[in-house]
Amino acid sequence: MREDYQAFIGLEVHIHLLTATKAFCSCRSAFGDEPNSNVCPVCMGYPGAMPALNAEALRIGAVVARALHCELSAETRFERKQYFYPDMPKNYQISQFASPLGVGGWVDVPAPGGGDARGAPAAIRRIRIKECHLEEDAGKMIHSGDVTLVDYNRAGAPLLEIVTEPDFETGAEAEAYLQQLRRTVRYLGACDGNMEEGSMRCDANVSVNRRGAGLGRKVEIKNLNSSRFVRLGLDYEIARQVELVEGGGTVRQETRLWNENRDRTEVMRVKEDSHDYRFFPEPDLPAVGLDAAFLAEVEAALVEPPFDRERRLEADYGLDRERASSICEERAFADYYEAAVAEARRLGVGDGPAAERTAAWMAGDLRRALRAAGLGAAEVGSLGMPAERLAAVVALVDSGRISATVARKVFDAALGEGAEPADLVRERGWELVSDPAAIAAAADAALAAEGAALAEAAAALAAGDEGRVRRLSGYLVGKAIAASGGTADPSAVKAAVEARLAAASKAL
Amino acid sequence: MTRTVCKDGFSAYLRAWEARIGSFLEIDEEAVSKAARSHGSAGASGGGPLAGLPFGVKDNVAVAGMRLSCGSRMLDGFVSPYSATAVARLVAAGAAPVGKTNMDEFGMGSSTDTSAYGRTNNPWDVSRVAGGSSGGSAAAVAAGLVPFALGSDTGGSVRQPASFCGVVGLKPTNGAVSRFGLVAYASSLETIGVLADSAARARAVFEAMRGADPLDQTSRDRPDGVPGARAGTGERAGARIIGVLSPEAAARALAGSPGDGASGDGTPLLEPEVAAAFEEAKERMRSLGYRLEELELPSLAYASAAYYTIALAEASANLARFDGVRYGRRPAGAPNPEALVEGARAAGFGDEVRLRILLGTFALRAGFQDRYYLRAQRARAGIRRDFERALAGRDAVLMPVYPTRAFGRGAEAPSPFAQKAADLFTCCANLAGLPALAFPTGVSGGLPVGVQLVGAAFGEDALLDAAEEYGEAYPTGRPDGYEEYWT
Numbered sequence: 001m002r003e004d005y006q007a008f009i010g011l012e013v014h015i016h017l018l019t020a021t022k023a024f025c026s027c028r029s030a031f032g033d034e035p036n037s038n039v040c041p042v043c044m045g046y047p048g049a050m051p052a053l054n055a056e057a058l059r060i061g062a063v064v065a066r067a068l069h070c071e072l073s074a075e076t077r078f079e080r081k082q083y084f085y086p087d088m089p090k091n092y093q094i095s096q097f098a099s100p101l102g103v104g105g106w107v108d109v110p111a112p113g114g115g116d117a118r119g120a121p122a123a124i125r126r127i128r129i130k131e132c133h134l135e136e137d138a139g140k141m142i143h144s145g146d147v148t149l150v151d152y153n154r155a156g157a158p159l160l161e162i163v164t165e166p167d168f169e170t171g172a173e174a175e176a177y178l179q180q181l182r183r184t185v186r187y188l189g190a191c192d193g194n195m196e197e198g199s200m201r202c203d204a205n206v207s208v209n210r211r212g213a214g215l216g217r218k219v220e221i222k223n224l225n226s227s228r229f230v231r232l233g234l235d236y237e238i239a240r241q242v243e244l245v246e247g248g249g250t251v252r253q254e255t256r257l258w259n260e261n262r263d264r265t266e267v268m269r270v271k272e273d274s275h276d277y278r279f280f281p282e283p284d285l286p287a288v289g290l291d292a293a294f295l296a297e298v299e300a301a302l303v304e305p306p307f308d309r310e311r312r313l314e315a316d317y318g319l320d321r322e323r324a325s326s327i328c329e330e331r332a333f334a335d336y337y338e339a340a341v342a343e344a345r346r347l348g349v350g351d352g353p354a355a356e357r358t359a360a361w362m363a364g365d366l367r368r369a370l371r372a373a374g375l376g377a378a379e380v381g382s383l384g385m386p387a388e389r390l391a392a393v394v395a396l397v398d399s400g401r402i403s404a405t406v407a408r409k410v411f412d413a414a415l416g417e418g419a420e421p422a423d424l425v426r427e428r429g430w431e432l433v434s435d436p437a438a439i440a441a442a443a444d445a446a447l448a449a450e451g452a453a454l455a456e457a458a459a460a461l462a463a464g465d466e467g468r469v470r471r472l473s474g475y476l477v478g479k480a481i482a483a484s485g486g487t488a489d490p491s492a493v494k495a496a497v498e499a500r501l502a503a504a505s506k507a508l
Numbered sequence: 509m510t511r512t513v514c515k516d517g518f519s520a521y522l523r524a525w526e527a528r529i530g531s532f533l534e535i536d537e538e539a540v541s542k543a544a545r546s547h548g549s550a551g552a553s554g555g556g557p558l559a560g561l562p563f564g565v566k567d568n569v570a571v572a573g574m575r576l577s578c579g580s581r582m583l584d585g586f587v588s589p590y591s592a593t594a595v596a597r598l599v600a601a602g603a604a605p606v607g608k609t610n611m612d613e614f615g616m617g618s619s620t621d622t623s624a625y626g627r628t629n630n631p632w633d634v635s636r637v638a639g640g641s642s643g644g645s646a647a648a649v650a651a652g653l654v655p656f657a658l659g660s661d662t663g664g665s666v667r668q669p670a671s672f673c674g675v676v677g678l679k680p681t682n683g684a685v686s687r688f689g690l691v692a693y694a695s696s697l698e699t700i701g702v703l704a705d706s707a708a709r710a711r712a713v714f715e716a717m718r719g720a721d722p723l724d725q726t727s728r729d730r731p732d733g734v735p736g737a738r739a740g741t742g743e744r745a746g747a748r749i750i751g752v753l754s755p756e757a758a759a760r761a762l763a764g765s766p767g768d769g770a771s772g773d774g775t776p777l778l779e780p781e782v783a784a785a786f787e788e789a790k791e792r793m794r795s796l797g798y799r800l801e802e803l804e805l806p807s808l809a810y811a812s813a814a815y816y817t818i819a820l821a822e823a824s825a826n827l828a829r830f831d832g833v834r835y836g837r838r839p840a841g842a843p844n845p846e847a848l849v850e851g852a853r854a855a856g857f858g859d860e861v862r863l864r865i866l867l868g869t870f871a872l873r874a875g876f877q878d879r880y881y882l883r884a885q886r887a888r889a890g891i892r893r894d895f896e897r898a899l900a901g902r903d904a905v906l907m908p909v910y911p912t913r914a915f916g917r918g919a920e921a922p923s924p925f926a927q928k929a930a931d932l933f934t935c936c937a938n939l940a941g942l943p944a945l946a947f948p949t950g951v952s953g954g955l956p957v958g959v960q961l962v963g964a965a966f967g968e969d970a971l972l973d974a975a976e977e978y979g980e981a982y983p984t985g986r987p988d989g990y991e992e993y994w995t
């Protein structure tokens with residue numbers, strides 16, 4: 001964007017709270033069931049039915065609000081937001097307006113492009129959270145030919161709407177926030193964060209103005225169904241508005257939709273068509289006072305936020321940003337890492353190597369194993385490779401008892417057979433061998449089988465071709481280690497091979 | 509007055525009355541006749557005061573398997589899949605719902621004439637209305653077709669028809685009876701209420717229904733230590749002091765108030781028969797040993813205006829769900845959802861309902877809430893404070909129920925505006941959330957007259973005590989043709 005312009009972006013994110021039942025009735029709150037199978041008089045808006053607040057929705061909503069550093073209202077109320085739509089059973093939505101569950105929070109997000117992935121700490125941007133309020137979801141319309149069907153399974157499912165102040169300037173910042181928020185609610189077990197299935201939805205409002213001139217005229221963008229679309233949609237919209245203003249035009253206050261097929265925003269409705277929601281207090285629900293016991297329960301459910309944890313892992317474990325971020329993608333994965341490092345240290349591995357090697361294993365073999373098993377990082381607990389076993393492998397390598405080559409075999413066997421690494425090494429004779437006789441036997445066997453390579457290496461050595469010697473010598477060492485079944489101590493094998501090579505060269 | 513007991517002829521009795529008054533929209537004739545036959549016979553006793561009793565249910569209260577039309581074409585043919593908590597509790601106490609009673613469409617009226625399913629006539633004079641909106645329930649109890657019936661009271665809809673028909677009408681404290689299953693008109697004002705042939709019966713019904721219900725989180729148990737809460741002890745040890753809002757004090761409050769057409773033009777607030785009955789009731793209360801103290805309720809001036817503003821605002825939201833999409837009548841086909849909803853509502857709602865939805869929508873527009881809805885809420889708070897003051901140290905406030913006895917139709921009927929203004933004596937208890945009891949005190953010119961007592965929150969017992977005492981000392985009559993089946 002041009003330097004003389006400034007964009008102001010605010011996001012409204014709706015998250016589906018992971019409660020067993022809906023917000024105001026006891027119907028199952030689930031995605032993907034047979035249409036209209038989870039409905040009752042309350043969530044269908046039958047005459048005479050009344051809402052009853054699900055305490056679990058209130059609790060989870062409060063946990064998210066607190067995790068975003070919002071202050072919880074001592075007494076929170078519900079309002080009716082009125083507009084007619086066929087997927088909304090009562091033609092009003094129970095929401096919150098005057099006294100939202102949480103207000104005035106903030107969240108730190110890594111500023112995109114800031115910092116160096118390999119070392120320097122990320123630049124941080126603090127986003128202010130205006131409010132978090134509870135509300136109910138609507139049903140879903142399915143258009144088929146000239147018929148419209150409605151599925152009310154989702155109607156009445158609990159949503160928390162998280163509203164930011166207009167604190168973002170670019171699409172990339174908004175995308176980073178959304179990814180961060182997704183990670184946070186998953187950490188809290190409050191929402192599965194699945195944008196494709198609609199359990200996390202994002203609307204944005206954006207305005208531009210000459211730098212220093214304050215907010216411009218706001219345009220709302222809907223249908224931003226992935227964090228990538230949030231970035232693309234906002235960047236498109238900012239460019240559109242700047243161009244409009246530059247050309248002497250004015251931005252119209254309107255609602256636009258992101259068209260993912262044409263990579264652009266398109267007008268949905270202009271201000272004149274906008275709803276007057278006629279908010280008024282919901283007379284069917286009493287005000288909810290949040291007492292000390294409730295607040296204590298909420299505080300107890302808070303966990304270290306992912307970005308805080310990422311920064312702590314960088315500081316405490318000496319990880320680079322990319323690796324810390326990867327480990328902190330899921331709470332279970334980060335828990336696994338910290339447990340494995342602690343265990344490796346307990347087994348005598350030094351602090352630095354324990355942190356570094358555990359991270360390397362998790363980025364490599366553990367990720368590979370998860371992919372092979374069709375599991376995500378969050379499901380690392382179901383892999384069959386407890387953190388203690390990974391730590392045992394790390395310790396075995398660190399202590400010199402097994403080689404790096406064998407370590408991978410130990411890992412695979414521990415995973416495949418559910419066995420303890422130390423037992424595997426002992427039972428299968430995988431320990432490194434440094435007995436001179438055994439080393440000599442392995443070296444002799446390899447050289448005998450590789451006569452041509454030996455002759456070539458000896459000639460190169462005589463000719464002083466160091467590069468060639470190094471390559472061929474390495475090849476022969478590998479063969480010798482293989483001849484030992486991978487257990488021969490590489491440095492001893494190397495010494496034995498080099499000695500035999502020197503002798504062969506002299507004999508030329 | 510006829511008081512013959514004719515156990516075998518109940519079906520004929522029921523049919524004869526219904527042909528004249530039309531109180532029920534649906535009735536299980538066999539069930540109610542069977543209950544009439546077995547009532548009082550040996551073997552039917554035991555199981556509490558409600559065991560074996562049939563009751564009518566206003567057609568805006570859900571009974572599983574019965575119609576739930578609210579007197580509206582919109583819900584023509586709709587059968588409720590569930591029962592209201594109040595109904596379920598009465599069933600658990602041994603009573604049986606036997607039919608649905610006529611009402612003003614969605615409770616919007618004072619005559620039951622806005623029903624889409626025909627009129628209900630007053631058992632005392634079939635040329636007159638039974639009152640409303642719970643007119644069917646009041647008429648059915650007055651004619652002795654059922655010993656009690658459920659109604660709903662948003663601004664007087666139980667008490668006014670009770671007064672018109674000469675039966676007891678109890679509007680409980682807001683929250684004392686679960687609203688789950690009551691089709692909402694104005695949620696913050698209304699309660700399910702009781703129309704009964706005696707104060708004792710009303711008490712038994714209320715006792716069975718009341719108490720917190722998890723399906724209605726605004727419902728509550730009666731707090732401990734409420735004065736007058738001594739049901740079943742037979743002890744009557746209240747302060748025995750009753751405040752009186754005299755018609756003169758009411759007129760003083762209304763003087764100069766804008767919009768309340770019930771005063772300011774020199775017309776007396778009450779018709780002479782009602783005024784005389786009120787004076788008589790005062791005398792009799794004194795003779796029963798109550799000390800009466802005149803009081804003022806200055807905020808009464810704003811009651812009707814505040815009441816209608818709040819009620820219609822809430823109604824505009826509550827009735828939004830009737831769109832023909834999920835249930836109820838709707839056009840056979842429509843080019844788009846908007847047309848479907850417009851078609852369903854245009855065909856389904858009567859004029860009074862449309863008027864009230866429009867006014868309520870108007871009052872809630874963005875930028876106008878302060879002028880209408882919030883101002884009405886401030887007036888409501890003033891009325892609540894006035895009653896708190898009035899009830900301090902007193903058992904109840906004695907007030908008229910309605911300015912007139914049952915009115916006629918056509919030219920005889922007050923204008924729609926006058927009918928709304930006339931709610932001022934009843935609607936203030938709804939605004940204040942307090943219990944109120946209307947009970948008959950006599951018959952004047954062939955029509956019943958009565959008064960009401962307004963009590964402190966959860967003080968229903970104090971009101972019922974006084975009415976029971978009054979009824980024992982000064983029994984009132986029944987309409988011609990009434991037969992006693994439910995002693």
